[in-house]
Every structure is written in C-alpha cells, then in structure tokens.
Amino acid sequence: xxxxxxxxxxxxxxxxxxxxxxxxxxSVNQNRYLNFPPEGFSLSWYAQLFTDSGWRTSIRYSVTIxxxxxxxxxxxxxxxxxxxxxxxxxxxxxxxxxxxxxxxLPPIISALGMQVFWLSTGHVGRIENVIIAHAIFxxxxxxxxxxxxxxxxxxxxxxxxxxxxxxxxxxxxxxTLPLLIPSMVTGFAAALVLxxxxxxxxxxxxxxxxxxxxxxxxxxxxxxxxxxxxxxxxVFILIAATxxxxxxxxxxxxxxxxxxxxxxxxxxxx
Amino acid sequence: xxxxxxxSGRTLGVLAFPVGMLVVFFLIPFGxxxxxxxxxxxxxxxxxxxxxxxxxxxxxxxxxxxxALFSIGICLLAGFVCIxxxxxxxxxxxxxxxxxxxxLLVVVLSALSLSEVIVxxxxxxxxxxxxxxxxxxxxxxxxxxxxxxxPSFAAVLLGLCYIAFPYCILTLYPQLTRxxxxxxxxxxxxxxxxxxxxxxxxxxxxxxxxxxxxxxxxxxxxxxxLIADFLGRPEHWTLSVFIANQASANAxxxxxxxxxxxxxLLSLIVVALVGLIESRTRRLI
Amino acid sequence: xxxxxxxxxxxLRLEGLVKRFDDVTAxxxxxxxxxxxxxxxxxxxxxxxxxxMLRMIAGLEHPTEGQIFLDDDDITDRPAYRRDIGMxxxxxxxxxxxxxxxxxxxxxxxxxxxxxRIASRVEELLELVSLEGLGDRRIQQLSGGQRQRVAxxxxxxxxxxxxxxxxxxxxxxxxxxxxxxxxxxxLQQQLGISTIIVxxxxxxxxxxxxxxxxxxxxxxxxxxPPLEVYRxxxxxxxxxxxxxxxxxxxxxxxxxxxxVAGHPFDVAGGADASGEVTVSVRPEAAQLVAxxxxxxxxxxxxxxxxxxxxxxxxxxxxxxxxEHVIVAGSPRDWVPVQQGAEVAVLFPTEACVVVTS
Numbered sequence: 001x002x003x004x005x006x007x008x009x010x011x012x013x014x015x016x017x018x019x020x021x022x023x024x025x026x027s028v029n030q031n032r033y034l035n036f037p038p039e040g041f042s043l044s045w046y047a048q049l050f051t052d053s054g055w056r057t058s059i060r061y062s063v064t065i066x067x068x069x070x071x072x073x074x075x076x077x078x079x080x081x082x083x084x085x086x087x088x089x090x091x092x093x094x095x096x097x098x099x100x101x102x103x104x105l106p107p108i109i110s111a112l113g114m115q116v117f118w119l120s121t122g123h124v125g126r127i128e129n130v131i132i133a134h135a136i137f138x139x140x141x142x143x144x145x146x147x148x149x150x151x152x153x154x155x156x157x158x159x160x161x162x163x164x165x166x167x168x169x170x171x172x173x174x175x176t177l178p179l180l181i182p183s184m185v186t187g188f189a190a191a192l193v194l195x196x197x198x199x200x201x202x203x204x205x206x207x208x209x210x211x212x213x214x215x216x217x218x219x220x221x222x223x224x225x226x227x228x229x230x231x232x233x234x235v236f237i238l239i240a241a242t243x244x245x246x247x248x249x250x251x252x253x254x255x256x257x258x259x260x261x262x263x264x265x266x267x268x269x270x
Numbered sequence: 271x272x273x274x275x276x277x278s279g280r281t282l283g284v285l286a287f288p289v290g291m292l293v294v295f296f297l298i299p300f301g302x303x304x305x306x307x308x309x310x311x312x313x314x315x316x317x318x319x320x321x322x323x324x325x326x327x328x329x330x331x332x333x334x335x336x337x338a339l340f341s342i343g344i345c346l347l348a349g350f351v352c353i354x355x356x357x358x359x360x361x362x363x364x365x366x367x368x369x370x371x372x373x374l375l376v377v378v379l380s381a382l383s384l385s386e387v388i389v390x391x392x393x394x395x396x397x398x399x400x401x402x403x404x405x406x407x408x409x410x411x412x413x414x415x416x417x418x419x420x421p422s423f424a425a426v427l428l429g430l431c432y433i434a435f436p437y438c439i440l441t442l443y444p445q446l447t448r449x450x451x452x453x454x455x456x457x458x459x460x461x462x463x464x465x466x467x468x469x470x471x472x473x474x475x476x477x478x479x480x481x482x483x484x485x486x487x488x489x490x491x492x493x494x495x496l497i498a499d500f501l502g503r504p505e506h507w508t509l510s511v512f513i514a515n516q517a518s519a520n521a522x523x524x525x526x527x528x529x530x531x532x533x534x535l536l537s538l539i540v541v542a543l544v545g546l547i548e549s550r551t552r553r554l555i
Numbered sequence: 556x557x558x559x560x561x562x563x564x565x566x567l568r569l570e571g572l573v574k575r576f577d578d579v580t581a582x583x584x585x586x587x588x589x590x591x592x593x594x595x596x597x598x599x600x601x602x603x604x605x606x607x608m609l610r611m612i613a614g615l616e617h618p619t620e621g622q623i624f625l626d627d628d629d630i631t632d633r634p635a636y637r638r639d640i641g642m643x644x645x646x647x648x649x650x651x652x653x654x655x656x657x658x659x660x661x662x663x664x665x666x667x668x669x670x671x672r673i674a675s676r677v678e679e680l681l682e683l684v685s686l687e688g689l690g691d692r693r694i695q696q697l698s699g700g701q702r703q704r705v706a707x708x709x710x711x712x713x714x715x716x717x718x719x720x721x722x723x724x725x726x727x728x729x730x731x732x733x734x735x736x737x738x739x740x741x742l743q744q745q746l747g748i749s750t751i752i753v754x755x756x757x758x759x760x761x762x763x764x765x766x767x768x769x770x771x772x773x774x775x776x777x778x779x780p781p782l783e784v785y786r787x788x789x790x791x792x793x794x795x796x797x798x799x800x801x802x803x804x805x806x807x808x809x810x811x812x813x814x815v816a817g818h819p820f821d822v823a824g825g826a827d828a829s830g831e832v833t834v835s836v837r838p839e840a841a842q843l844v845a846x847x848x849x850x851x852x853x854x855x856x857x858x859x860x861x862x863x864x865x866x867x868x869x870x871x872x873x874x875x876x877x878e879h880v881i882v883a884g885s886p887r888d889w890v891p892v893q894q895g896a897e898v899a900v901l902f903p904t905e906a907c908v909v910v911t912s
C-alpha cells in the first residue's frame with residue numbers, strides 16, 4: 001500500500017508540475033524557440049513585459065478589468081447574499097439560482113449572450129462591456145462565499161447588538177458587515193484571479209478592440225511562441241504560489257479548503 | 271435573526287440592484303440569444319430578425335449531433351479519468367501529516383491558478399515533436415526519434431483532465447478529510463487488509479461525493495474552449511469550440527445561438543442531477 | 556455463548572515496549588504480563604501513553620522497540636488485520652454506509668462466511684447486547700447507548716482472543732455511562748474474554764476491573780487489583796490520581812516512625828529510611844478530634860471549610876502542611892465543628908501508607 005501511495009502521489013505531482021516546468025524553462029530560454037535541452041539563460045523576456053507597449057497595454061487592460069469587475073461582482077453579490085439569508089423570502093431559491101446560473105453554465109453561453117446583447121444595443125467593443133460581462137459571470141463566487149459566511153455566522157451576535165439598542169441598519173453596518181468582510185475578500189480575490197485568466201468572454205465581447213492578456217497570448221500563439229508569453233505565465237504562477245504559501249504559513253490552508261480540524265488531528269500519529 | 275422576518279419594502283428595494291443587474295445582463299442577453307436562434311442569417315453580413323426553424327433543423331442533422339455526442343463523450347471520459355486518479359490521490363493526501371500535506375495542497379492550487387490558455391499551450395509544447403516529452407525520451411535513449419502526440423484525441427483528453435483535476439481534488443477534499451481514520455482502523459481490526467478496507471468501506475462511503483465530482487468535471491470540461499482548440503483537430507472539437515467558431519470566424523451568430531441553447535439545456539440537466547446527489551451526500555458523513 | 560473454561564486464551568506479554576513519535580516519547584519502556592480472561596484497565600491522565608499502548612497491542616501502531624506476545628506468539632510485526640483482536644474505538648467508528656446487521660456481520664462477511672451463518676451469528680450478538688430486532692436500523696437512527704452496543708457486538712463477532720476498548724464510554728452522559736460500565740463488566744464475565752479498557756476515569760477503572768495498570772508519562776506506575784491500588788498506592792502520583800488523598804511529607808526518624816511538621820507519626824509498615832518520606836492518608840480514614848490533641852499521628856489545625864452533603868461530609872482543615880487536609884466521612888462520624896474552630900486531625904497508623912517518591 002505504501003508503494004502504491006508513493007507511485008500515485010509522484011505521478012500526480014509530476015503531471016501537475018509538468019506544464020509549470022515547461023513554462024519556467026521557456027521563459028528563461030535565450031533564443032526564441034523552445035528547444036530541449038534549452039540553450040542559454042536570459043531574463044530579457046521578463047524585461048519585455050515592462051518595455052513593450054503592447055504588453056503593457058494588455059496588462060493594464062487586464063488588471064483594470066479584473067479589479068473593476070471583481071469589485072462589481074462583490075457589489076452585486078453582497079446584497080443578494082445578505083437579504084436572501086437574513087430575511088424570509090418566498091422566492092429565495094429562485095433568486096439564488098439566478099445568481100449562480102451564469103457561472104454554472106459553460107462560459108461560451110455567457111460570452112455569446114453578452115455578444116448579442118451589446119451588438120443589439122449598438123454599444124460595441126468598449127471596455128465597460130467586458131467589465132460588466134465578467135462581473136455578472138463571476139458574481140457567483142462572492143455570492144457563494146458570502147452566503148456560506150451568513151449561514152455559519154453566530155446568530156447570537158446581531159441579536160446581542162439588538163439588545164444593546166442597535167436597529168437593523170446599524171446592526172448590519174457595525175456587526176454583520178464587518179463579519180462578512182473575509183468572505184467578501186475571498187470572493188473578490190477569486191473573481192479577480194479568474195477574470196485575469198479569462199479568455200472566451202473577453203474575446204467575444206470586445207476581443208478586437210480590447211486585447212486583454214489571455215487574448216493577446218492566444219493571438220500571439222497563433223503566430224508562434226514567444227518566451228514573453230511564458231514569462232507572463234511564470235509571473236502569474238509565482239504570485240499564486242506565493243499567496244498560497246503565505247496563506248499556508250500564516251493561516252490554516254487545510255481548514256480553508258474544508259478540512260475538519262478534529263479529524264485531521266487523528267492523522268498525526270501515523 | 272434566528273427567526274427570520276419578512277422583509278420590508280425598503281429591504282426588497284435593496285434586492286432590486288443585484289436582481290436587476292442579473293436580469294438585465296444575464297436573462298435579457300439569454301432571451302436575445304433565444305430569439306437570435308430563430309433569426310435569419312445573411313451571408314456576408316450579420317443577421318436579420320426573423321422567425322425560422324432553419325437553425326434548429328440544422329442542429330439536429332447528423333453532423334452536429336455527432337459533434338454534440340462527441341463533446342458529451344469526451345467530457346464524460348474526462349470525468350471518469352479524473353475521478354479514478356483524483357480519488358486515490360486525494361485519499362492519500364488527506365491521510366498525510368502537516369508539511370507534506372500542505373505542500374501538496376500548494377502544488378494543486380498552483381496548478382489551478384494556471385489559465386486555460388497557458389495550460390493549453392504548455393501541453394501543446396510538451397506533446398509536440400520539437401521540444402516535448404518525446405524529445406526527453408529520445409535524449410534518454412528510450413525512443414529513436416521524437417513524435418508529435420498532438421493534435422489528437424488523447425491530447426485533448428489529457429488537457430481537459432489537467433484543467434479539471436485541481437477542481438476535482440478540491441471537491442473531494444472536504445469530504446475525504448472528514449472520513450474518520452478510526453473507521454478504516456476498525457475495518458482492519460475486523461480482519462480487512464488495507465486493500466479490502468478501501469473497497470468495502472472507503473469507496474461505499476465516498477460514493478456520493480465521487481459521483482458529484484464526476485459530474486462537476488463533466489460540466490466544467492463542457493465549457494472548455496481553448497484546450498480542444500489547441501490540442502485537437504476539428505474532428506476533436508467540442509461544442510464550445512464550434513459555437514465560438516460560428517460566432518466569430520463564420521459570423522453565423524444565429525446558429526451559434528442555437529447550439530448555445532442546446533448546450534444550456536444539457537448543462538442544466540446535469541447540474542440538477544448534481545444538486546440531487548449533493549443533498550444525499552450530506553446524510554452519510 | 557459463554558466460553559468453556561479450558562478455552563481461556565488471550566494472555567498478553569509486553570517486553571521492553573517503547574514508542575517514539577518524532578521527538579515525543581509516548582511509551583518509555585514497558586514490561587507487562589497480563590493474565591488471560593480478565594478485565595484490565597489502563598488508567599492514567601491524558602498523554603500518559605495508555606492509548607498508544609492499546610494501539611500497539613491492536614497492531615495500529617508499530618513499536619519503536621520491544622515485543623508483544625499473545626499466548627507466547629510473537630505478534631509484534633503482525634498487522635492489525637491479522638491479529639485475533641476485537642476493538643471498540645473512542646469514536647465507535649461504526650460504518651455509516653451499513654446498517655446495524657451489516658456492521659456486526661462485517662468481519663464474517665469479508666472472511667467469506669455464508670449468509671445464513673452470518674445472519675444467525677448477528678442474531679446471537681444482537682441478543683447478547685440487548686438490541687434484538689434492531690438489525691436493519693441505520694446507524695444514524697440509533698442513540699448513543701445503542702451505538703455503543705453495536706460497536707461492542709461488532710468487535711466480539713469473530714470471538715477474538717483480545718477485546719480492546721479505547722475510552723469506550725467517554726462520549727456518553729453520566730447515567731448511561733454507569734449503566735454501561737456494569738453491562739460491559741457483566742458481559743466480559745459471561746464470556747470470560749481477555750479485555751483491556753483504556754480510561755482516564757479512575758472510578759470507571761475501579762468499578763469494572765480485575766486489574767488496574769496505572770500509567771504516567773509513558774511508564775507504568777503500578778499494577779494491581781483496584782482496591783489494592785487505592786489502599787496501597789505505590790507512589791504519590793498513584794495516590795493522588797486514584798481518589799483523593801492527603802499527602803503528608805515528613806522526616807524519617809530512623810526508628811520506623813516519622814515526624815510530620817515536628818509531630819511523631821507511626822506509619823503502616825514502618826519507615827526504614829531517614830530523610831524525606833511521603834505518606835498518603837485517604838480522607839475517609841482521617842478523623843476529627845475536637846477537644847484534645849492526641850500525642851501521636853495527629854496534626855493541629857483550623858477548620859477552613861465544611862461541606863455537608865447530607866450523605867457525607869467533607870471538612871477542610873489548615874494544618875500548616877501545604878494543602879488543606881481533607882477529612883471525610885458519613886454523618887455518623889461527624890464531630891460538630893464550625894469554620895474557624897481549632898481542631899486536631901487524627902491519622903490512624905494503618906491508614907498511613909508510605910508512598911515512595
């Protein structure tokens with residue numbers, strides 16, 4: 001059994017890391033073409049990210065869209081999550097389903113839907129289109145995290161506030177909302193990361209006028225590989241890996257992903 | 271708030287913003303898409319409003335039904351492969367102690383943070399003739415000359431499994447951590463070897479979550495566009511690729527809309543199934 | 556279903572058992588020989604190594620050093636699923652995907668026994684633990700006490716040589732616990748099966764056991780029948796852990812007696828050593844003396860607190876020897892004193908047990 005465990009885990013880790021290795025190697029390769037074994041070492045491609053105006057524009061677009069759409073997503077999700085959990089509303093399941101529907105369906109559907117929508121309004125190719133499209137599509141993420149936080153919130157806390165004289169609005173502002181902030185941040189972060197990586201919606205909605213990073217990468221790849229693309233990917237990976245490692249060190253990564261701490265204790269022995 | 275009250279008019283007003291946004295920017299676009307599926311496509315230009323069934327008829331022709339079936343088939347296969355590998359992996363992971371456990375989680379999460387385009391193009395390279403796995407095998411002397419493994423069905427399948435894999439692991443993870451290790455120990459004290467314990471105790475308990483994970487991968491990979499586009503020939507394309515193609519390259523938006531609605535119905539049925547199974551899962555663990 | 560007397564097996568012998576986890580030593584060298592057919596408790600505070608010992612006996616942990624013999628058979632390297640044991644876990648570990656009959660019959664099922672045989676054996680066991688007719692209930696529908704019984708039946712299904720229980724009653728409420736203590740004890744006697752129970756509750760150990768193994772910090776402090784361990788604790792730790800006691804520290808006088816805070820004491824068995832001697836006296840053996848000061852085996856003090864519980868009383872006296880001396884007894888023994896009264900506490904010689912440090 002021990003052998004089996006080692007084999008399975010090793011194979012999976014190699015599988016998961018394989019693309020990461022390719023990209024890392026490709027990003028520091030001296031010449032343009034990716035060969036194996038790699039020739040030479042160069043960080044020039046990373047430099048290009050900052051010097052080439054095409055890349056800089058793309059980065060700017062992507063970051064802007066990601067930030068604004070994630071913020072808008074949270075803005076849409078929070079009142080929805082709060083009201084649905086805090087009050088007795090007959091059509092609550094319906095509204096909740098509406099909230100998760102965009103993300104549950106394959107992205108191509110939202111993408112096409114948004115494309116025909118903006119086409120029919122005549123308001124085409126603008127950055128707002130992408131921001132709104134992403135916001136709606138990713139609003140499911142903060143909706144789920146905030147709803148979960150509402151469900152697991154200690155009901156005694158707002159009740160205590162009310163016994164101390166706070167009305168509904170004040171209670172929300174001073175007690176509930178602060179308690180929801182971690183889940184809002186998590187939803188925001190998830191929407192942000194996914195928006196940065198998102199391709200098909202960005203492409204169909206405004207792909208010819210607004211070149212976000214993924215769109216630029218795909219366009220670029222159709223004409224051949226450049227190591228700069230790999231450099232972008234490496235930066236992404238480093239940011240993500242660093243974030244998760246910090247989280248693991250200073251927070252409780254296992255619990256965050258849903259593990260039950262009491263049962264985990266029992267594993268320590270073996 | 272433990273006894274929830276009915277909302278005031280003002281509170282309902284608060285609800286107006288998110289619901290309004292969703293209606294305007296999701297339901298209405300979807301409605302327009304439904305309408306568009308009946309529109310008349312003008313070759314060379316866009317399309318004109320009409321009400322014809324031409325697009326729907328076209329959908330049910332063998333060519334496209336074949337595409338649809340292929341999409342479903344490869345995504346079901348991806349679901350199966352993912353579960354078969356992710357389940358033992360996640361099971362072993364949840365039994366690990368502190369540091370190796372967390373390191374593996376970071377590896378999984380890092381793979382998850384790769385965008386689909388990066389994944390697609392990495393495997394494009396890894397499976398290519400010029401500088402991929404086969405080159406390493408040649409270098410090691412195992413193979414004589416390098417070969418290209420893409421574009422191919424296997425490449426698309428591999429790519430789909432790769433992007434779905436971290437999500438699959440993270441779905442199985444909470445439930446598998448909740449599997450009390452004393453249960454497997456109890457089985458052993460009753461005479462079951464680790465192998466028998468796995469099949470007679472662990473798998474039956476985990477079955478609902480395995481099914482949910484399988485369906486999750488299925489739905490997720492149905493939505494994939496770039497993997498099939500990069501790693502497969504047109505005969506390997508999934509529905510998402512076809513739809514995107516029709517919408518952009520062929521400028522046949524009405525037909526794209528038709529396919530999109532078909533895909534929507536398909537996904538909704540599957541999602542409903544997942545919901546049903548989730549509610550059964552909660553009872554066991 | 557009781558065992559034939561010639562059949563008594565399950566004699567356990569532990570030699571030099573050590574278990575280390577990274578930098579923690581859970582079991583620091585244990586030698587133990589246990590008679591078969593008895594109910595034995597491993598008793599001690601959390602972290603003393605008792606559960607680790609049990610798990611090593613079960614085969615769920617491998618000893619770092621040492622050997623384990625079952626009826627002279629070296630089972631040290633044998634995995635759990637090839638040892639002839641039945642175990643009840645603290646969390647009970649019932650299989651949620653099987654019903655009651657499925658759980659109890661699991662061991663037989665994987666051995667490939669026939670359905671009829673399994674069914675009849677399951678019926679037998681349900682009767683044994685008073686759960687007749689509940690075979691097709693789901694685990695989730697059972698009460699805490701019922702689940703405990705299912706776990707017991709499951710462990711006994713294969714008639715194992717050793718019956719191991721890890722804090723089996725800790726999740727139950729007090730009344731149920733006491734009831735099940737008695738039930739388990741009667742069951743064990745009926746079957747004559749060698750049983751080891753791990754517990755931190757000394758009253759549980761005292762109630763149920765033939766033999767108590769008191770552990771502390773990975774070592775065995777004392778092994779003996781409950782009453783002996785209570786009356787003749789082998790160390791201050793045992794004295795303090797089992798029941799309450801008064802620990803008096805004195806100087807050996809060299810002639811078999813000792814002096815506690817200057818007062819002469821005769822102790823049970825005499826004290827040979829000179830130097831520091833610790834003596835344990837149970838509260839119920841100590842006596843209050845209100846109107847005089849005995850010459851020997853007494854300490855003067857002030858009454859600090861009186862607790863009258865109806866069926867017994869407790870009197871806390873400050874004798875200037877560190878912790879308050881506790882005198883306990885039934886209403887018959889009550890000497891009317893009030894808070895603040897000056898009294899003497901008499902410690903009869905037979906009750907003064909020397910506990911070596």
